[in-house]
Amino acid sequence: MLNLTYSYRIYPGLDQEAQMLDWLEQCRRVYNYALAERKDWINSRKCLVNACSIKQEYIIPADTPYPDYYKQQNALTKAKEVIPELKAVHSQVLQDALKRLDKSFKFMQERGFGFPRFKKFGQYGSFVFPQFKSNPVNGFEIKLPKIGAMPINLHRPIPDGFEIKQVRVVFKSSGWYAQLILQSDVAVPEPMPHGEPIGIDLGLEKFLAVSTGKLIERPRFFVDLQSKLRWLQRKLRNKKKGSANYRKVQVKIRALHEHIYNIRREFHFLTAHKLCDIAGMIFAEDLNLKMTSRGMLAKHCLDAAWGSFLDILKWVSWKRGIYFAKVDPNGTSQTCPQCGAHTRKKKLSQRVHHCSECRYTTDRDVAAAQLVMQRGIVAVGQTVILPVEEGCLETPMKQEISSVKKGSPRSTRIG
Structure with missing residues (x-):
């Protein structure tokens, strides 16, 4: 299995750009809330029952399970009923924000340091569409779910035999970019000496x-x-x-x-x-x-x-x-x-x-x-x-x- 990532410049309209900026902000809020939930659970287990901190203490019941990715993903459905802004965002895009946080915790456990930090305003710069039923690129346009079609600068063609599995939309100071994650069943051997x-x-x-x-x-x-x-x-x-x-x-x-x-x-x-x-x-x-x-x-x-x-x-x-x-x-x-x-x-x-x-x-x-x-x-x-x-x-x-x-x-x- 061979994976490639091609990055292209995209040109969204004013309404599309405002919508994507709002999606980034909603993903940031979901990320920060999930991080705070995990951090509070961890802090509530640091002190012994008979040796509570004199400064502050997190009162979380002892039988409360650890809020892992799957529990937070299930809670996301209930959160959409309370927060209507989350309904405007593609469901898999919000789930990817939780998955990104889960990867950060797993990476921290492997290294032994690097606790995930909260994202300030403007620090969350990308969101991902994890799967597509059909090719989103048609000619010189790319069609994203719930956002619509927009021009894309295909400065190099997509290789034959590769399918678009994911699309990551990235916001930089120079503009918007779409990173296409391409996949093929071709097996490429490693170079020999x-x-x-x-x-x-x-x-x-x-x-x-x-x-x-x-x-x-x-x-x-x-x-x-x-x-x-x-x-x-x-x-x-x-x-x-x-x-x-x-x-x-x-x-x-x-x-x-x-x-x-x-x-x-x-x-x-x-x-x-x-x-x-x-x-x-x-x-x-x-x-x-x-x-x-x-x-x-x-x-x-x-x-x-x-x-x-x-x-x-x-x-x-x-x-x-x-x-x-x-x-x-x-x-x-x-x-x-x-x-x-x-x-x-x-x-x-x-x-x-x-x-x-x-x-x-x-x-x-x-x-x-x-x-x-x-x-x-x-x-x-x-x-x-x-x-x-x-x-x-x-x-x-x-x-x-x-x-x-x-x-x-x-x-x-x-x-």
Whole structure:
């Protein structure tokens, strides 16, 4: 089963836009009410019966069951009788708001942190039609239940053999978008290791270092536009909250954030395609991205968005038939890729790798990328023949790599 998501720009009329904005607001209210119901139930079970809090306590009977997705979905039918605004919204759209909250709780339980938060006004930006009886796209129009037909910009055709299973309507500062979730029964095999291997190392001094020696500069997406964002936020602070001028500045801030997101995403896609042009196998470090989002360099790490880039690189590699895998990142900066000797721990200011054993000298990030490539080749069972410099003897690292002969052997020159 193959799933694809295509995003298209849609152009609703004034009445349709007002209706969709009202749907977003009703979904937000349902989401917040369901979250408050679950939160109150959880808080009522925190204290013991003989040790109640002196500040506040949630009085909920002990035999009240936990308000899970199915109980809240059944209660939604009764809520429509009390709140007539909910009747105007498609029933499955409201159910998807509850399903989104349920997924957030399940994700929190898996990770152990990240309790779902309440959505403020304007923070709920999409709703989903989970199923369709027939194709909603007819020519250059898309017909949505209870909303009607509206123009759609089909800048690329829908692939043959795919059916539209779901439609997600997204509201951004630049306009409305329809994300079509396409499904086909075609089974696409995963790419197998083949072709020329490369390793990549992500960093802040250079965004990307390739094992071939190529370095890619890191654009400052957020940092370069931070002064403009700070200026807009200062203007927003001086406006009366809820006024027309307040909302105008909010629109400009949202547009700037969307612009930063778009240029960052475009750079990631272009970089991923450039890597796929020169390789048949791509190996990257399995980074602990949670730790990189903390500390004094957190803003720059989040601006580089390494996690988003690796996800995009994985998708582009799969789409183009390139093998992609992650390897252990430990010790990539303290191990020589030429002889395998462990060097002294480098400071962040030290940007050159110089091995005292084999005298191999190269850029620090390039050396780490070469070691990443070697570990990836060992993992997939290929054979590597490293160049032997003058005075550089065979080391256990070389012998270990050369002894792996699973699959078809190949030779790769590094440096």
